[in-house]
Amino acid sequence: MSNSVVNMYSDTVTKPTEAMLQAMITAEVGDDMSGEDPTVNRLESMVAELLNKDAAVFACSGTQSNQMGIRSHCFPGDELLIEEQGHIARFEGGAPAAISGITTRTVRGRHGMLDIADLEGKVYVDNQHLAVTKLLCCENTTNGGGGRTWPVDQIQRVCGWAHEAGLKTHLDGARLFNAVIASDVHVREICDGFDTVSICFSKGLGCPMGSVLVGSAESIRRARRVRKMLGGALRQAGIIAAAAIHALENHVDRLADDHANARAFAEAIADIDGISVELDGVESNLVFFDVDPAVGDASQLSAALRERGVRIGAMGPRTLRGCTHLDVDREGVMLAAEAIRNCVHAGIQQFAATPFGPFCRA
Template sequence: MMTVDLRSDTVTKPTQGMLEAMWSARVGDDVFGEDESINELETKAAAMFGMEAGLFCPSGTMTNQIAIKCFTQPLDELIADQTAHVYRYEGGGIAFNSAVSTRLLNGERGILTPEMIEPEINAENIHYPNTSLVVLENTVNKGGGKCYTLEQIAPIAELCRNRGLKLHLDGARICNALVHTGDKAADYGQYFDGISVCLSKGLGAPVGSVLLGSKSTIKYARRLRKVFGGGMRQAGFLAAAASYALDHHIGRLKIDHQHAHILADELGKCSWVTGVVPVETNIVLFDTVEPADVIVEKLAAKGIKCNSTDQRRVRFVTHLDVHPDQIEYTVSVLKSL
């Protein structure tokens, strides 16, 4: 029986090229700014996205939480979609780390518009928290990999500038969005005050995310990373893998998207599936007749690992360790379930 792991794109193993890059990494003490591989990664990522500077962190949760603390003060409020990872899956860090409240909106599969955001910006009033930050997510995890285009982002950025708000991007799967939309990474920097680029999801690096911003933002963010316990020493071995991923794994994301479309098409034909969320990137969400946990167990018995996201919703995520023969096997199982 074949095993296919569709739980997440975080389950990947380093490729041979990554391992070779890690083996030859030049390292030093990053807290002293002396790790050459980390410095190179931070410079590369910042240039790629049109930003001034970068900061390598152990996780996307840390980069997001540092950004929120950089761009807010206690008693402030941020605006995000109700599905946002920063709100749902970062352990209550917005309140704990930054003493900030959250205004949740109901976007279309997590996608916000200026028309949704503007009425939720608080007026200057002693009774209200100060609205200071908008957080977008690209791609939207709970939205089934739904993407923002730069055409959608630009008016949100203009609204934020006009109203004196900061704009942060949780770019957990930003490279998937770039491959889908055809937008240029270098065009992102003009719109955002902070961008978190995750390297351990679709790009397949073993660990890490990079926070991008202005030099002054990243200088303060580096202090916050230390306070959060994220100061790393000879972590260039990890940064070398991440640099390799940026150089070699972005273009291949289209394969993951193709695999996701194949699975979605087959699921749409299954009598035990009541609906499939339209696929754009590498996430497939589908609703089931039976409880989702029952379906997850049935698939596990056939060697297919996946997760439920609701009582009757299951998620597949394709990635670089899912190969065409595994997709064929999964399709055969779906047909027989």
């Protein structure tokens, strides 16, 4: 590690590499809102071709890209179905309701994933009392589900079921390439069953910002209108698209290193008294682990770690999430694991606790 701070708070904290900056500086640019930025056009074609979809559109963020996808399928009064841990349901500010006038119905699954048995009986009949069940949203890898990857046969089965039921399907692929690497399959095997897929470049792929939504020509045409309404249609966005192209060409295979570092970190903390981690659940770059109540709260451990130069966030009263990425190496994750051991050993009770975790008031 080049400095003493180990930031495992999120994979969104990465800084662009020298090579990425060089690609950004030398990017050919134009007015993307008029479809005239050659680098954005190239990125959109690359991603559409990679996923074997008709078209793609660049977006500022994963939230924007998800909401563009949702709005491309739904009208006010419709509803979407999603596993209850889904980012779209929990962490996008209620955007489906606010932006598209649609309701979100959450379904309990396992580790952020659903199967047909969870969904059967959930699609409303056409009845004036009821919202129109229009869309199924999935997430791969699952963030709230612990970084798990959907078994490919399960994701294909669920998409097949949704289409049979007359629903559209959207994939929040903020960490799609982590899923590709973890599952060791071609990206199309994961994406074929989805009408739209949102991919983030600002997570494991290490870009400063940017997402892409892919889908049918008609969905993407509609999504472009939504992007414009959201203020997300940019001008010389090629400087950002160049980073994304660089990442697609150079940062996908290396996600395996992040996954190996996550595993090494999980194994290193697994034998700390007062810390529990489900090793089998560590499938990608996210490591969720719990602190024993006798030791203290997750927020206290997070604060104690911060004093030692390690950033790992509390995700609930007992649960923390450590995240590996381009800017944390093996030495870094081992230092973080050692810091956890030292904090637990030294005691964390002197740090202020957030009584109910970071997200709930009561």
